[in-house]
Amino acid sequence: MEPSDFDQVLQRAARWVASYLKNTREFPVLSASRPGAVAEAIAPAMPEDGEPLGALLDDFERIVMPGITHWNHPRFFAYFAITGSEAGILAELLAAALNVNAMLWRTSPAATEVEEAALGWLRDALGLPQRLFGVVYDTASVSGLHALAAARESLGLDIRNLGTAGRDLPRLRVYCTAETHSHIEKDAILLGIGRDNVVKIATDDAFRMDPAALELALTEDRAAGYLPMCVAATVGTTSTTSIDPVRAIAAVCRQHRVWLHVDAAYAGPAAIVPELRWVLDGSELADSIVVNPHKWLFVPIDLSVLYTPHEALLRRAFSLIPAYLETSESEVRNYMDYGVQLGRRFRGLKLWFVLRAYGRAGIVARLRNHVAWAQELAHRIGAATDFEILAPHPLSVVCFRHAPKAIGGDALDAHNQRIVDAVNRTGFAFLSTTRLRGRLALRMAIGNERTTEADVFETWDLILRTARGLIA
Numbered sequence: 001m002e003p004s005d006f007d008q009v010l011q012r013a014a015r016w017v018a019s020y021l022k023n024t025r026e027f028p029v030l031s032a033s034r035p036g037a038v039a040e041a042i043a044p045a046m047p048e049d050g051e052p053l054g055a056l057l058d059d060f061e062r063i064v065m066p067g068i069t070h071w072n073h074p075r076f077f078a079y080f081a082i083t084g085s086e087a088g089i090l091a092e093l094l095a096a097a098l099n100v101n102a103m104l105w106r107t108s109p110a111a112t113e114v115e116e117a118a119l120g121w122l123r124d125a126l127g128l129p130q131r132l133f134g135v136v137y138d139t140a141s142v143s144g145l146h147a148l149a150a151a152r153e154s155l156g157l158d159i160r161n162l163g164t165a166g167r168d169l170p171r172l173r174v175y176c177t178a179e180t181h182s183h184i185e186k187d188a189i190l191l192g193i194g195r196d197n198v199v200k201i202a203t204d205d206a207f208r209m210d211p212a213a214l215e216l217a218l219t220e221d222r223a224a225g226y227l228p229m230c231v232a233a234t235v236g237t238t239s240t241t242s243i244d245p246v247r248a249i250a251a252v253c254r255q256h257r258v259w260l261h262v263d264a265a266y267a268g269p270a271a272i273v274p275e276l277r278w279v280l281d282g283s284e285l286a287d288s289i290v291v292n293p294h295k296w297l298f299v300p301i302d303l304s305v306l307y308t309p310h311e312a313l314l315r316r317a318f319s320l321i322p323a324y325l326e327t328s329e330s331e332v333r334n335y336m337d338y339g340v341q342l343g344r345r346f347r348g349l350k351l352w353f354v355l356r357a358y359g360r361a362g363i364v365a366r367l368r369n370h371v372a373w374a375q376e377l378a379h380r381i382g383a384a385t386d387f388e389i390l391a392p393h394p395l396s397v398v399c400f401r402h403a404p405k406a407i408g409g410d411a412l413d414a415h416n417q418r419i420v421d422a423v424n425r426t427g428f429a430f431l432s433t434t435r436l437r438g439r440l441a442l443r444m445a446i447g448n449e450r451t452t453e454a455d456v457f458e459t460w461d462l463i464l465r466t467a468r469g470l471i472a
């Protein structure tokens with residue numbers, strides 16, 4: 001390919017991206033693609049001869065786009081939104097072009113040092129202590145895995161070298177709640193802890209971990225011969241964004257000498273907003289904290305951050321340097337030492353770009369809006385007598401359901417499922433559901449940077465009309 005050809009196709013792609021971001025709201029949020037439709041449009045085998053890049057762009061629009069659910073859409077209210085921010089996309093493009101592997105400092109000093117600097121900025125903006133070391137992984141699930149592995153390493157059982165099989169080891173246990181994200185359980189599976197040793201501590205009316213119940217479980221388990229390894233508290237649970245009382249949990253952990261992990265994947269960034277700083281209250285006492293800038297901080301997927309005061313311990317858990325990776329530099333950090341993977345993308349660039357492009361004030365203003373709109377939404381839902389709010393809503397997520405008198409308790413789940421399916425089929429907005437104390441809840445999460453106040457309330461009007469229309 002001639003360089004000028006690439007230049008042309010790149011310019012076409014750049015125009016496409018800019019126009020797509022400007023017009024995302026014109027697309028149906030949820031793809032209407034039927035199962036198999038995209039696969040059928042793809043040739044059954046790879047081409048014998050290479051094709052021009054322009055043809056790939058044509059097929060991207062023809063084949064791929066109909067099968068896209070638009071996470072960038074301002075009315076994407078399902079799960080936790082992510083934003084394809086301009087600054088983040090730019091960084092992704094440049095990082096792809098550089099194609100560096102950030103495994104060792106020397107394999108691109110800038111990749112390591114930009115990551116370190118951006119993580120320092122973020123840590124300070126979150127109000128976390130300067131002594132925390134940070135490292136980027138792709139997702140919170142993987143950040144959590146590394147935190148739990150460090151917790152296991154801290155026990156001094158030398159599982160790293162001796163493994164767990166055929167040894168006289170106490171059974172290790174992890175403590176969380178039924179509201180904890182499922183990755184903690186998956187991480188426990190992977191680390192050989194076993195699902196049965198993931199103990200679900202009771203929660204209060206607001207879906208928060210009960211520290212007294214935790215204390216009791218730890219005491220009883222120790223007496224029964226288990227070895228508590230880690231307590232996983234959550235700041236912003238997935239279903240309702242409930243915030244576990246981390247300070248009180250930290251006191252229990254300290255007393256029982258158990259590692260405290262804080263999963264603040266979604267809600268952590270809220271701490272940048274002065275009046276929401278409290279969400280991370282007590283997290284400075286944690287042994288590990290996860291924050292996902294790819295959730296509520298406008299960084300495109302994938303970028304999750306693990307902070308820990310135990311840098312050396314995390315390194316001890318994972319560092320293994322074969323001869324072909326030995327280096328002569330001292331005083332530098334080789335990020336391959338802090339995880340399972342050797343090869344690492346230059347993810348720090350997009351975090352650095354996003355933090356610079358928005359600035360602290362820009363982030364604060366947007367997060368404030370999201371929270372304010374969610375509170376107003378909850379107010380309107382509360383004012384509609386045939387609806388009910390199903391959980392406290394401290395941040396930008398509201399869980400609720402339609403509960404008209406005409407429909408009996410048992411039929412409400414099916415009725416609310418019909419509502420969400422009908423709303424999602426319109427392509428106007430996309431909501432997801434969860435289950436709270438066994439009841440199906442509609443869940444509306446505000447977090448995309450391009451969402452406007454009108455998007456939130458027009459969607460609420462659509463839900464209202466749809467719900468009432470289904471029983472008329």
Ligand code: PLP
Nearest residue numbers: 139140141181236237238263265
């Ligand atoms: N933790 C919480 C609280 C979450 O809500 C989620 C996902 O929604 C995760 C962890 C997992 O995130 P990831 O997709 O980055 O693994």
